[in-house]
Amino acid sequence: MTQGLQLGKLLREPLIHFLGGALLVFGFFWATGTDRDPADYAIIIDxxxxxxxxxxxxxxxxxxxxxxxxxxxxxxxxxxxxxxxxxxxxxxxxxxxxxxxxxxxxxxxxxxxxTAGEKPSDMVLQQWMDDHPGKYILSSQYDLEQIYLGQSAPEDIAQVIERLNSGEAKSADIAKPISLPATLSKASSGAIDRQFGERFTKALEALEASQWQGPIRSGFGRHLVKITAKTPGKQAQLSDVRQQVSNDWRAAQNAAAEARSLAKYRALYDVTVAGRE
Structure with a gap:
């Protein structure tokens, strides 16, 4: 009888009610989903x-x-x-x-x-150009003719060149067929690189203008070349390369911003790599 009275008194304690309610809530969460937060199940289309x-x-x-x-x-x-x-x-x-x-x-x-929305002033862009002088140079431009000889030059190549320069021979009589332009006008070094290859373009730098010379090699074989006009490369002005300078400046700002953010995040982590102390 005494135990029954004690049990009844215990069941009336507020703490027991609280614990019982907590167990019921835990049981509901366990049955319907772990740690079910009602707010996480609210979908609002505003x-x-x-x-x-x-x-x-x-x-x-x-x-x-x-x-x-x-x-x-x-x-x-x-x-x-x-x-x-x-x-x-x-x-x-x-x-x-x-x-x-x-x-x-x-x-x-x-x-x-x-940083993506920043608009640099001309003063900022000019300073960027001054800090990277070798990056913004206008390449040489060429007006030229070329004759494709194939993979190997003829044995009498010196005589062929002499006849071309004297006007006794025409380029059409010597050239072998290939899907490359026979003439180029105001072609930059970069444009020539893309069509003939860097080796061909470098060889042009040593050639004199106004006469047929060669042979010089491209990625396709050997050529004779006649440069009719050449404009040497020079340091660009901001007005010539504004978009390129702006793009380079913005890329540098983005890289710096990303490096700062990564350093901040990385300081929060303890990184372990197998094989490293």
Missing amino acids: EADISRLTAGWAANFRRPPTQDELDGMIEKEIVEEIYYREALRLGLDRNDPVVRRRLFTKMRFLNTEE
Whole structure:
């Protein structure tokens, strides 16, 4: 009898009620999902979301969506959000190289977002050019003719060149067929590189103008070349290469911003690599 009274008194204690309620809540969470936070299960499609969906539809179809079409987009948005959250709960984002790379790219974008909108002044760009003088040089330009000889030059090449320079022979009589331009006008060194190869372009620097010379080699074989005009390369002015300088400056700012962010993040981590002390 005494034990029954003690048990009844114990059951009426507030602490026992609290613990009992906690156990019930824990049991509910255990049965319906681990650590189920009600706020994490709330999906709200607000006016901004609806405006975004409507604008996206109008951009694709050149008209606003009907109510049924809008309802369909909203339903799709809800379904995607549900699947997205459930995928995260199951850990499907972990150890997935595609997801990892996408998140890595997004973080890099966020780290450089502030610098992306900066517009450098001409003074800043000119200072950047002055700090990197060898990077902004206008390449030489050439007006030239070329005769493709094939993989090997004829044994009497000196006589061939003499006849060309004297006008006794025409280039069409000597040239072998190839899908390369026979003449170039105001062609930069870079443009010639892309068509004939760097070896060919370098050889042009040592050639004199106004007469046939060679043979010189390209990636295709041997050529005779006649330079009719040459404009030597020179240091560029800002007006010549403004976009390139702006792009280079911005890339450097982004790299610096990313390095600062990475240093801040990395300081929070204890990194261990197998084989390193």
